[in-house]
Amino acid sequence: MASHLGFATEVDFDLPKGYVDETGELHRRGTMRLATAADEILPLRDPRVQQNDAYLAVIVLARVITRLGSLSDIHVGVIEGLYASDLAYLQRLYERLNSTEADELPAVEPVSAASAASERQLGMNGNHFRRASAMGEA
16 A cells, blocks of 8 residues: 555455456456546546446546556556446545545555455445545535
């Protein structure tokens, strides 16, 4: 986990299932960095997001995940290829890492599959990626 000036700027994670690439290699361990304003604003111009708000999560995650297994080029095709449970996991992790409450925590811990299930029960379901929240309205 990298930090800058006393706060976490990126966090390592382990996907519950993992991404299987075109060669059949499984990639589970990765790194996500803090989002910038551009990470949330620029994808709103993308025609795929304009046609389907749900695609915002795919583009934003492709921008903020810096590594997944041996992959260093994380693009929308990689995010599209994730299992739904892994996508949901990454959305929750993104929300935890980038929420204002995260600033009050001493450090961001990687989300385990067990804590992901607990968060699901509490209703934390990755709603951060709705268009309104990306524009700062939520």
